[in-house]
Amino acid sequence: MYKKVSYWEQNTFLADIDLVIIGSGIVGLNAALAYKRTFPKRKVVVVERGSLPTGASTKNAGFACFGSITELISDVEKYGEDQVMDLLKKRWEGLRKLKERIGEEAMEYQEYGGYELIIDPSKDEKIKDFIPFFNDRIAAIIGIKEVFSNVDYWQKFGFGKEGIIIQNKAEGQIHPSKMMIRLIDLVRQEGVLILNGCQVNKLQETAEHIQLNCNTFDLEAQQVLIATNGFTKSLLPDTALAPARNQVLITAPIPNLSFKGCFHYDEGYYYFRNVGNRILLGGARNSAAEEETTDQFGITELIQHKLNEFLSDIILPHQKVTIDHTWSGVLGVGPTKVPIIKKIGERIGLAVRLGGMGIAIGTQVGEEGAALFE
Ligand SMILES: Cc1cc2nc3c(=O)[nH]c(=O)nc-3n(C[C@H](O)[C@H](O)[C@H](O)COP(=O)(O)OP(=O)(O)OC[C@H]3O[C@@H](n4cnc5c(N)ncnc54)[C@H](O)[C@@H]3O)c2cc1C
Secondary structure, three states: OOOOOOHHHHOOOOOOEEEEEEOOOHHHHHHHHHHHHHOOOOOEEEEEOOOOOOOOOOOOOOEEOOOOHHHHHHHHHHHOHHHHHHHHHHHHHHHHHHHHHHOOOOOOOEOOOEEEEEOOHHHHHHHHHHHHHHHHHHHHHHOOOOOEEEEOOHHHHOOOOOOEEEEEOOOEEOOHHHHHHHHHHHHHHOOOEEEEOOOEEEEEEOOOOEEEEEOOOEEEEEEEEEOOHHHHHHOOOOOOOEEEEEEEEEEOOOOOOOOOOEEEEOOOOEEEEEEOOEEEEEEOHHHHOOOOOOOOOOOOHHHHHHHHHHHHHHHOOOOOOOEEEEEEEEEEEOOOOOOEEEEOOOOEEEEEOOOOOHHHHHHHHHHHHHOOOO
């Protein structure tokens, strides 16, 4: 019988696979690590469609964040205090685990703090009233007092227009690709095989195994974990998840840049940070919600215009700056902020829908995805 792979390949790379993980993002790699540490003798293969990981994990903004004040207020109003505090605890715990696993230096973790810009004065009083409420509850969870404070930095940072700034002193930032390179090293050290350039197009579960049809060759495994986040619908169209494209730009170096840290604006739809003395700015997808509900990479004139406008009106008023590089990434969102981690067949599990906090929760979601299997 003719096969695309050789006899040798079939009986080594592709033989006797216990678990296939689809997707080599932060979730897929952490799932591989957790599964292999629980079952060291089992064979784990991660299949990734891109020659690099081609999702959000190497394209994100690198905010090691666990919640900005307006987001927390709006979430408490929508989902209730218990759910929000429970999620916050998971994010904090996730960040702690990530730092422990990767090492702060390896992923260039810097705790410059996080800041939220509020330009609408009608919101100021409500936000200021909520600060002590959250500080009390967050101190009990993370052991740091007075996490949020209203700081008088608008002028110092040189921003345009007028507004207030709420600081989160425990927020940090990382280099996402350095984090992922370290994670890939750890996974390989455990003996996991990563097959790049292998896109899974179809899954079929039988009594004996699962058959995966890929663009390159077909695979068989005992179990499969799907960790494809924003791209899940092309494999499983009924998943309660929508892709959300985010466009990002980075400037040329700016002499004497007046701030360091991670900044949130407009309920997190805009975000920016320093990368050395450059500015990374992303978001604005609420300006074209329908168009940006896509899992296709790319940039648009409208969103780039919105980002440039924000850069010149708020971040660097009256200063000419060169944009060095633009790109896009795709995340997975849904009706709640709780990820989907469940079995969808006897042999198939799903660990997706991380929203905009995958750095904080990706480690845990991967571990919980691996724990679906015995
Ligand atoms: C621009 C941007 C900025 C962000 N900023 C932040 C931030 O600052 N802080 C934060 O915490 N989070 C941020 N996020 C969100 C965060 O990056 C994600 O939540 C996280 O990376 C999701 O990880 P994942 O492993 O679930 O998915 P991904 O990293 O998307 O990985 C999924 C992988 O599956 C692969 N794949 C998909 N379909 C198939 C298939 N059929 N066959 C084989 N392989 C397949 C993809 O190529 C991809 O590599 C941002 C996201 C974006 C897009």
